[in-house]
Amino acid sequence: MLAIINYGLGNLTSIKNMCRRLGIDATITSDPETIRSASKLLLPGVGHFKKGMENLHSSGLKPLLDELVLVQKKPILGICLGAQLMTKHSEEGDVEGLGWVDAKTVRFDQSKDNLMKVPHMGWSEITTTNANPLWSNLPSDPRFYFVHTYHFQFDEPGEISATCNYSYDFVCAFQKGNIYGTQFHPEKSHKFGMKVLENFNQL
Amino acid sequence: MGRVRIIPVLLLNKGGLYKTVNFKNARYIGDPINSVKIFNEKEADELLLLDYTASVEKRGPDFAKIGEIAGEAFMPMAYGGGIRTLDDAKKVFDSGFEKVVLNSVLFEDLSLIEKIGAIYGAQAVVGCIDVKKSLLGGTKAYSFSGTKKSSFTPLQWAKKLEEAGVGEIIINSIDKDGTWSGYAVDVISEVSHSVKVPVIACGGAGSPDDLKQAVAAGASAVAAGSMFVYQKKGMGVLISFPSTLQIQK
Numbered sequence: 001m002l003a004i005i006n007y008g009l010g011n012l013t014s015i016k017n018m019c020r021r022l023g024i025d026a027t028i029t030s031d032p033e034t035i036r037s038a039s040k041l042l043l044p045g046v047g048h049f050k051k052g053m054e055n056l057h058s059s060g061l062k063p064l065l066d067e068l069v070l071v072q073k074k075p076i077l078g079i080c081l082g083a084q085l086m087t088k089h090s091e092e093g094d095v096e097g098l099g100w101v102d103a104k105t106v107r108f109d110q111s112k113d114n115l116m117k118v119p120h121m122g123w124s125e126i127t128t129t130n131a132n133p134l135w136s137n138l139p140s141d142p143r144f145y146f147v148h149t150y151h152f153q154f155d156e157p158g159e160i161s162a163t164c165n166y167s168y169d170f171v172c173a174f175q176k177g178n179i180y181g182t183q184f185h186p187e188k189s190h191k192f193g194m195k196v197l198e199n200f201n202q203l
Numbered sequence: 204m205g206r207v208r209i210i211p212v213l214l215l216n217k218g219g220l221y222k223t224v225n226f227k228n229a230r231y232i233g234d235p236i237n238s239v240k241i242f243n244e245k246e247a248d249e250l251l252l253l254d255y256t257a258s259v260e261k262r263g264p265d266f267a268k269i270g271e272i273a274g275e276a277f278m279p280m281a282y283g284g285g286i287r288t289l290d291d292a293k294k295v296f297d298s299g300f301e302k303v304v305l306n307s308v309l310f311e312d313l314s315l316i317e318k319i320g321a322i323y324g325a326q327a328v329v330g331c332i333d334v335k336k337s338l339l340g341g342t343k344a345y346s347f348s349g350t351k352k353s354s355f356t357p358l359q360w361a362k363k364l365e366e367a368g369v370g371e372i373i374i375n376s377i378d379k380d381g382t383w384s385g386y387a388v389d390v391i392s393e394v395s396h397s398v399k400v401p402v403i404a405c406g407g408a409g410s411p412d413d414l415k416q417a418v419a420a421g422a423s424a425v426a427a428g429s430m431f432v433y434q435k436k437g438m439g440v441l442i443s444f445p446s447t448l449q450i451q452k
Contacts, residue, residue, distance in 0.1 A: 009322070013299035017274050046301065047323045081324070110399070117401045117423055119326040119370055122208045123248055143206070145249075145279050147301065147326045149370075166205070188279045188301065190246045 002026040003038030007055040010044035015187040024201045045081030050093025073178045075203045083181030101176050102156035113167040119149040120166040132161040134199045142192045144184035207450040208248045208424035211431040215254040224381030226349040238442045239275045245444035254284025258307040259348045273299030292319045306331040307346040316367040330364035335377040349377045361394045371401040379407025383436040386417040395421030
């Protein structure tokens with residue numbers, strides 16, 4: 001069972017809808033026992049970084065996730081804010097994240113390009129940078145739906161699994177062992193996203 | 204900057220889909236679930252679902268119906284119509300939508316933008332400006348499905364919305380709606396060059412060239428109703444989304 005972790009933020013219903021279409025057994029849950037019994041975890045998220053971390057702390061989910069992800073090494077996929085929360089720090093609210101990957105979350109730098117509109121919103125093609133299992137058998141010209149104002153900035157290039165260009169190149173997906181993250185929304189990216197979720201489920 | 208979003212607009216009313224001309228003369232198009240299934244198969248970039256009579260009729264969103272519609276859509280979905288409170292917005296997000304579209308309520312309470320943005324992020328809050336020209340009064344922003352005129356020009360109101368924290372702005376021309384005569388490119392150009400957030404052009408599209416013109420005028424995304432629900436101007440209903448339709452910016 002795939003546990004879609006409910007910490008009060010995010011596109012839970014959309015993810016559940018896509019899992020249903022794919023025949024993936026998925027449950028939206030905040031219950032520690034259910035999360036513990038899941039074979040895989042999904043950390044969704046749409047919203048404010050600070051609020052996300054506050055909710056992970058106040059719900060008591062943070063220590064549980066630390067244990068399941070860092071000690072038990074359960075596969076986890078973070079989506080959008082859920083992936084950003086896995087970094088060490090975000091400029092959005094200037095708060096500490098979960099710190100599972102060697103990256104921070106920074107705002108799109110509009111000083112680099114006067115014409116740049118933020119948020120980056122829409123479909124973009126991605127460039128995969130390693131043989132990540134999430135990318136196996138992706139349909140050709142993979143494109144995904146993005147909507148974000150902040151993006152990952154990695155200190156450890158080995159953890160980067162895909163990049164994307166929006167005025168400048170930025171990291172749009174990462175993997176560190178059992179920890180996966182995508183800035184884009186697989187649950188809103190038609191057949192491309194379905195393949196990614198299917199691949200994650202088959203890990 | 205990549206591929207421009209092309210967004211079919213679906214007008215919802217009492218469980219059915221309709222298409223208007225100048226925000227009037229609503230014609231029944233079909234069942235929303237079937238239509239969304241078609242846009243899903245055709246891999247449309249995004250969908251904009253507007254319950255255009257909700258605010259006028261002083262009702263909230265039909266959460267059961269919109270949840271059912273979102274359940275069929277594996278693309279980004281925005282919903283507008285009758286959202287008056289943070290709790291309304293929350294229920295829309297919980298129904299499977301990424302974005303809420305606000306118009307009428309903002310003339311009474313701009314702070315709703317910030318309240319929703321603080322939890323769901325600015326990108327999830329879309330301000331819709333319905334725009335109409337009058338002979339003496341100039342071009343103004345309207346609410347309540349074009350029935351209530353404000354004292355703001357589209358640009359003044361767009362600046363207010365941006366300041367209040369919206370993630371993007373829809374410029375929807377009442378004069379152009381359903382006319383197949385091209386977007387209100389003057390207003391689109393003026394607003395998109397004056398705000399930092401993406402502007403979505405809406406109202407008047409009749410051909411791929413119209414879409415390109417709006418993008419050339421500064422729009423970050425283009426929305427259209429008639430083009431995607433009718434065969435041609437004056438002809439029958441045909442829900443479609445050409446897979447070859449692409450605009451780069």
